[in-house]
Amino acid sequence: MLHKNFKNIDRVTYGRGSFAQLGETIAPIRQENQGYFVFIVDNYFNGKPLANRLQNQPEDLVYFIDVDPHEPTTEQIDQLRDEILAKKGLPSGVIGIGGGSIMDIAKALSLMLTNEGSSVLYQGLNLIKKAGVYHLGVPTISGTGAEVSMTAVLTGPEKKLGLKCDWTVFNQVILDPELIASVPRNDWFYTGMDTYIHCIESHYGIRNNAFSLAYGDASLKLCREVYLGSSSGQTPENDDKLMVASLMGGLSLTYSEVGVCHALSYGLSKILGTRHCFANCVIFQHLGDIYADGWKDFMQMLKQHNIQLPQNLSKEWSEETITKMAEVSYNLPFMWHHAFGDNYRDIATMEYIKDLFRRL
Ligand code: NAD
Numbered sequence: 001m002l003h004k005n006f007k008n009i010d011r012v013t014y015g016r017g018s019f020a021q022l023g024e025t026i027a028p029i030r031q032e033n034q035g036y037f038v039f040i041v042d043n044y045f046n047g048k049p050l051a052n053r054l055q056n057q058p059e060d061l062v063y064f065i066d067v068d069p070h071e072p073t074t075e076q077i078d079q080l081r082d083e084i085l086a087k088k089g090l091p092s093g094v095i096g097i098g099g100g101s102i103m104d105i106a107k108a109l110s111l112m113l114t115n116e117g118s119s120v121l122y123q124g125l126n127l128i129k130k131a132g133v134y135h136l137g138v139p140t141i142s143g144t145g146a147e148v149s150m151t152a153v154l155t156g157p158e159k160k161l162g163l164k165c166d167w168t169v170f171n172q173v174i175l176d177p178e179l180i181a182s183v184p185r186n187d188w189f190y191t192g193m194d195t196y197i198h199c200i201e202s203h204y205g206i207r208n209n210a211f212s213l214a215y216g217d218a219s220l221k222l223c224r225e226v227y228l229g230s231s232s233g234q235t236p237e238n239d240d241k242l243m244v245a246s247l248m249g250g251l252s253l254t255y256s257e258v259g260v261c262h263a264l265s266y267g268l269s270k271i272l273g274t275r276h277c278f279a280n281c282v283i284f285q286h287l288g289d290i291y292a293d294g295w296k297d298f299m300q301m302l303k304q305h306n307i308q309l310p311q312n313l314s315k316e317w318s319e320e321t322i323t324k325m326a327e328v329s330y331n332l333p334f335m336w337h338h339a340f341g342d343n344y345r346d347i348a349t350m351e352y353i354k355d356l357f358r359r360l
């Protein structure tokens with residue numbers, strides 16, 4: 001078996017108030033290329049105090065991007081890239097300030113500034129030809145692990161698939177727990193549960209190992225402190241923990257694999273456009289027989305934070321819709337293999353996967 005050989009983030013700054021160090025962190029990089037930075041900022045911060053604390057220079061370009069209408073698309077990245085290059089040439093770097101969506105835009109943009117043609121050409125593993133420009137991520141909502149992962153997920157005309165390679169990984173991240181304080185409760189729950197589910201799935205499968213378990217168990221412990229019991233909730237102490245949990249959950253799955261919930265989630269997102277973290281929660285509530293240990297705590301967390309997930313969705317779905325979703329899931333064999341072992345095809349048949357969708 002070939003052992004994975006992973007690229008990690010080059011540098012990490014962590015701590016309350018660390019965002020104030022952004023300006024000095026990027027100062028040395030300003031000599032590169034045309035000597036300016038592109039800031040990609042979640043539109044939520046437009047007009048908020050953070051927008052005045054970006055530490056941008058007059059020559060920099062600042063884009064506030066609304067991530068709510070849809071998740072990042074190939075078309076959006078291509079347009080942004082063309083516009084930036086036409087305006088000012090190759091920037092010194094790209095800064096992404098926001099959640100998974102914004103961080104994926106920053107990662108993808110960094111690569112597409114130096115790779116010709118449409119980003120559609122590069123959806124997949126190791127298709128990118130040249131290193132991108134310097135890129136730095138500042139998460140403002142925690143859970144997806146996008147701050148540490150080697151993929152920038154884009155929805156294209158045909159597939160929802162990441163630009164995945166070593167160069168995708170951020171050169172620097174700044175983890176400032178103060179920035180996640182304003183996340184609305186539902187998003188705080190869904191996105192945080194993405195990490196929780198990453199760790200459960202990474203743990204319960206054949207690819208787990210001492211390395212992935214060390215990160216995963218540490219992350220799970222933090223998740224339980226944040227979401228279970230009398231000290232749970234959106235407090236500064238818990239925000240400190242959740243940021244670290246997200247990063248470690250991402251590292252755990254990097255060294256292992258995700259499983260059944262993510263395999264189904266990709267089907268749901270691809271066919272119905274359901275957002276990643278929310279889709280995971282909608283699905284995980286029905287996987288008690290597959291992930292018994294993790295499921296019990298998950299149900300308790302839902303109750304404790306009074307989160308109402310939709311029920312009986314599949315009643316409205318045609319056989320054709322269910323088949324399409326199941327096809328997407330079926331075509332993620334590494335996830336099923338991890339979850340069920342070498343004989344996974346005997347278990348995870350199309351019929352079995354369709355039945356899992358019928359549970360929703
Ligand atoms: P998001 O970026 O989609 O944001 C969710 C919501 O929270 C938005 O409305 C946003 O405006 C808001 N928000 C963000 N920060 C806030 C703050 N501090 N205060 C108030 N509101 C805030 O959220 P996400 O769940 O982090 O990301 C989901 C995206 O990540 C999807 O597009 C998914 O495809 C992608 N993803 C990527 C990876 C990866 O490894 N690259 C992994 C999982 C998911």
Ligand code: ZN
Pocket residue numbers: 144194198262276280
């Ligand atoms: Zn996930």
